[in-house]
Amino acid sequence: MIESARTLRNRCAIVGAGNSRLGQVPGVSSLDLFMEAAAHALEDAGLRVRDIDGLITRGPDDAYCHHQQIGERLGLNARFSTSLDNGGASQILAVAVAVMAIEAGLATTVLCGYGRDAWSRTHTSAAARVKNQTRPDSQHDQEFGPEFGYFGAVAAHAFGARRHMHEFGTTREDFAEIAMAFREHAIRNPQAQSRKPLSPEDYFNARLIVSPFGLYDCSLRSDGAGAVIVTSTERARGLRPRPVLIRGFGSHNNLTGWFANDNMIRTAAFESGQAAYRMAGIAPSEVDTVQLYDCFTYMVLVQLEDYGFCGKGEGGAFVRSGALRLGGTLPANTSGGQLAEAHVEGMLQIVEGVRQLRGCYAPERQVSNAEIALVSGHGGNQVCHSTLILQAG
Amino acid sequence: MAHLVPKPVPRASAESRPFWDGVQERKLLLQHCRSCGNYWFPPSALCRHCLSPQSDWREVSGRGRIYSFVVYHRLYHPAFEQDLPYVVAIVALQEGPRLLSNIAGTPWQEIRCDLPVRVAFGDDGRGMMVPQFSICDE
Ligand SMILES: [Zn+2]
Numbered sequence: 001m002i003e004s005a006r007t008l009r010n011r012c013a014i015v016g017a018g019n020s021r022l023g024q025v026p027g028v029s030s031l032d033l034f035m036e037a038a039a040h041a042l043e044d045a046g047l048r049v050r051d052i053d054g055l056i057t058r059g060p061d062d063a064y065c066h067h068q069q070i071g072e073r074l075g076l077n078a079r080f081s082t083s084l085d086n087g088g089a090s091q092i093l094a095v096a097v098a099v100m101a102i103e104a105g106l107a108t109t110v111l112c113g114y115g116r117d118a119w120s121r122t123h124t125s126a127a128a129r130v131k132n133q134t135r136p137d138s139q140h141d142q143e144f145g146p147e148f149g150y151f152g153a154v155a156a157h158a159f160g161a162r163r164h165m166h167e168f169g170t171t172r173e174d175f176a177e178i179a180m181a182f183r184e185h186a187i188r189n190p191q192a193q194s195r196k197p198l199s200p201e202d203y204f205n206a207r208l209i210v211s212p213f214g215l216y217d218c219s220l221r222s223d224g225a226g227a228v229i230v231t232s233t234e235r236a237r238g239l240r241p242r243p244v245l246i247r248g249f250g251s252h253n254n255l256t257g258w259f260a261n262d263n264m265i266r267t268a269a270f271e272s273g274q275a276a277y278r279m280a281g282i283a284p285s286e287v288d289t290v291q292l293y294d295c296f297t298y299m300v301l302v303q304l305e306d307y308g309f310c311g312k313g314e315g316g317a318f319v320r321s322g323a324l325r326l327g328g329t330l331p332a333n334t335s336g337g338q339l340a341e342a343h344v345e346g347m348l349q350i351v352e353g354v355r356q357l358r359g360c361y362a363p364e365r366q367v368s369n370a371e372i373a374l375v376s377g378h379g380g381n382q383v384c385h386s387t388l389i390l391q392a393g
Numbered sequence: 394m395a396h397l398v399p400k401p402v403p404r405a406s407a408e409s410r411p412f413w414d415g416v417q418e419r420k421l422l423l424q425h426c427r428s429c430g431n432y433w434f435p436p437s438a439l440c441r442h443c444l445s446p447q448s449d450w451r452e453v454s455g456r457g458r459i460y461s462f463v464v465y466h467r468l469y470h471p472a473f474e475q476d477l478p479y480v481v482a483i484v485a486l487q488e489g490p491r492l493l494s495n496i497a498g499t500p501w502q503e504i505r506c507d508l509p510v511r512v513a514f515g516d517d518g519r520g521m522m523v524p525q526f527s528i529c530d531e
Contacts, residue, residue, distance in 0.1 A: 130468060143403035143413075144435055147523050148495050150481045151469035159483060163461040166506035208466035211478075259483055259491050264461070 009279055012099040013236035013243035013393055016045025016229035017354040022342035023193040024119050025223040030060040033225035034115030035073055037347075041111065041227040046240040049074050052229070054107030055081040056097055058090035058114050058345070061135040070113075080107040086253070087379025088293055088345040090114070091226075092386035095350065096249040098230040108231060114347040115225025122221050132221075153295065154210045154218055156382050160264030161212050161298035167265060168313035172212060174320060175297035176203040179216040179339055181324045182294065186336025188326075188365045193220050194340040217297040219338035226347035228354065236393065243393035244357045247372070248280025250387040258382035268385035269306035269376060276387035277308075282372065284308040287389075289356050289367040290330060291349035293378040294337040300324075303376055307387075331367045346377040350388065357392040398471040400519045408436040411450045416522050419514045423490060425451040434490035455512030456529070457486040464501045480504055484526050498527045 018040025020033040028036075034057070042048065055078045059066030066083040080101045084090035091114050098110035118134045132152060133140070140146070164170045179198060186192035198216060206215035236243035252271035254263045277283065284307060294300045301315035309330055310318035324332040335341040335352040342348060353373040359366060375388040405413045415422035423432045428445035432453065439446055462482035468474055480496045482504070496504055497513060510526040517523065 130471070132469065143405060143409060145493055146401040146470070147403045147519070148481050148493055149400075149465060149470065149473040149476065149479055150493055154467075155463045155465070155481060158463040159461040162463060163506060166461070208464070208478075211464040211466060259460075259493075 006279055006281065008099055008103060009281065010245045010247055010391065011233060012102055012230055012246045013233045014095070014228050014246065014350075014354050014390070015231055015236045015239050015241055015243050016041040016043075016047060017351045018042075018044050018227050019191075019344075019348060019351055020115065020225040022191050022224035022344070022348075023222055025117075026120050028117070028223065030115040030117040030223075030225070031069055031073060033117065033223060034070055034113055034227065037113055037115060037225035037227040038070075038074065038111060041113070041229050044241060045229045047109070047229065049076055052076060052109050052111050053079040054098060054101055054110030056094035056110060056112045057083045058085070058094065059083045060116050061139070078107070080110070086384040086386070087381075088295065089251070089253075089377040089379045089384035089386040091346045091350060092249065092375060092377040092388045093251060095228065095230055095246065095388055096251065096386065099246055099249070102230065102232055108235065110230045111227060112230060113225060113227030114345055116344060117223045118343065119221045119223045152210070153382075154213055156258060157296040157298060158210045158213045160258070160302065160382075161296070164265045164298065164302060165212060168316070170301065170316045172204070172214075174301060174316035175212075175217050176200055177319045178294070178297040178300045178324065179203055181319075181322075182333045182337045182339045185326060185334050185365075186340030189335050189341055192336040192341040193222060194336070213296060213298075216339075219295045219343040220340070222342035222344060224342045224344045224348070226344055226351045228350055233393075242358050244354045245391040245393045246388065247282070247391040248276045248278070248389040250275030250277075250279065252385050253380070254383040263383065265302060266312065267302055267306050267378070268383060269303045269378070269387070272376075272385040272387040273307040276374070276389050280389040282389065287330070287372050287374045288370045289334060289353070289373045290332045291334070291337070291353045291373060291375045292332060293346050293349065293376045294333055294339050295343070295378065297339065299378060300332065303378070307374065307376070326365070326367065334365065334367060345379065349375050349377070353388070353390050357390055359392070400472040400517055401470070402519055402521050403523065406436075408438060412436055413521075415450065415452070416514060416524055419522070420452050421455045421512050421524055422450040423453050423486075423488060424448045432486075432488040432490050434492055453486060453488045455486075457484045457510055457526075459483070459496070459504065459506055459508050459510060460485045460491060461506055462496065462504050482510075482526065484510055492524075495525045496527065497525045504528075
């Protein structure tokens with residue numbers, strides 16, 4: 001077995017976290033949303049742009065050399081900068097690469113972030129609404145898909161949900177509990193996009209999108225951005241905010257494809273999680289809160305299994321126990337997640353993990369005694385995964 | 394019934410051209426490795442099992458099972474409006490490779506994972522044949 005680098009455990013910390021306006025922010029580009037989030041993260045850390053010497057971004061879905069565009073707006077010459085291409089797994093990977101760059105002596109303080117204008121992009125016209133695409137046509141398949149009416153990420157994940165239901169008896173009731181739990185969290189979050197209570201009737205009466213997914217199994221289309229600042233734990237001790245230590249991270253990419261083997265029901269979260277647990281030196285039972293990549297309800301359920309919070313096939317029973325709710329045994333997506341707060345491709349899950357570990361919320365939104373948070377990222381063509389384990393500093 | 398908006402025509406690449414040529418003759422052809430004997434899909438120059446460049450196109454059984462399927466209730470493309478709700482399935486062929494397709498001739502409520510299917514071919518107003526599948530006996 002390959003050993004992950006335990007020497008990186010707690011070597012670096014997140015010292016600033018911020019987000020832009022979220023939800024429907026028409027007339028603001030994804031780059032300017034990123035800048036808003038970056039400014040808030042800097043302010044949170046008590047740092048200026050001149051204190052930053054590293055920049056890791058992921059482009060919005062149509063950008064070339066995204067980090068250059070952000071660096072230009074920041075007025076930053078970076079010792080280390082790049083933009084990543086692992087879809088929704090990029091944001092956590094950015095934090096992991098920042099740790100590696102800092103440890104390699106290539107940078108001291110790295111800004112990591114992502115911004116997107118997915119709501120604006122899919123609501124510019126009736127045709128854009130129907131297509132519901134955030135990427136340009138040229139990036140989509142030209143054969144072996146569109147001729148069969150296969151479009152969009154909803155269907156890709158719905159295939160996994162359907163197979164999981166078939167193999168393990170998972171039901172839409174299980175998915176409903178995830179949607180309702182996260183919505184309940186969003187109601188406590190004033191900046192969340194969806195704050196109306198969601199009942200089982202609402203869930204089951206909602207229109208089907210690509211079954212087994214209905215409307216409330218699907219995450220939001222959002223404009224928004226998030227950013228975090230990573231530096232060495234040593235430097236972090238000299239800064240104003242309470243640092244959040246990067247205890248471990250992992251990554252795994254099933255590049256053979258989502259349709260290959262059983263990748264859609266035993267996802268790359270398993271190997272990514274194993275790597276992160278090894279680096280962190282902890283077991284799943286030591287995690288106090290999870291912020292999981294919830295592009296669809298099913299992805300939460302399958303990741304809970306793959307991360308070892310319950311056995312394979314037991315995700316339905318686990319969520320129905322109420323575990324994911326604030327006050328439950330494993331409070332999850334306490335901001336409302338991408339299903340109810342805003343969908344910024346996993347970036348806001350890192351921000352929420354940091355805030356929970358700082359204990360900065362009022363009691364109704366705070367995970368009590370939160371010491372360890374696990375954050376996940378998932379994306380690309382559904383096969384890229386990354387994991388971050390954070391610890392209160 | 395005529396389609397007001399034509400369905401998307403697959404844009405073949407140099408590598409996939411033989412596949413589509415086969416489909417026009419109602420044949421399902423896959424690349425078969427002369428070194429290791431495996432089949433693969435989608436088409437590419439080297440064998441996905443052993444990277445051998447020595448392959449030929451062989452007609453396969455057209456038999457397989459539904460690994461998973463989804464039902465589109467929401468419209469993403471105007472050409473599929475009158476098909477709603479329609480099924481898109483991942484078909485696992487007996488020879489190993491999996492491909493996306495539609496399941497024709499069975500109401501969507503009766504489709505299940507692991508049901509056996511066989512290839513059928515349809516034009517569907519597109520001016521070009523595409524492989525589809527129908528539920529069959531074991
Ligand atoms: Zn071979």
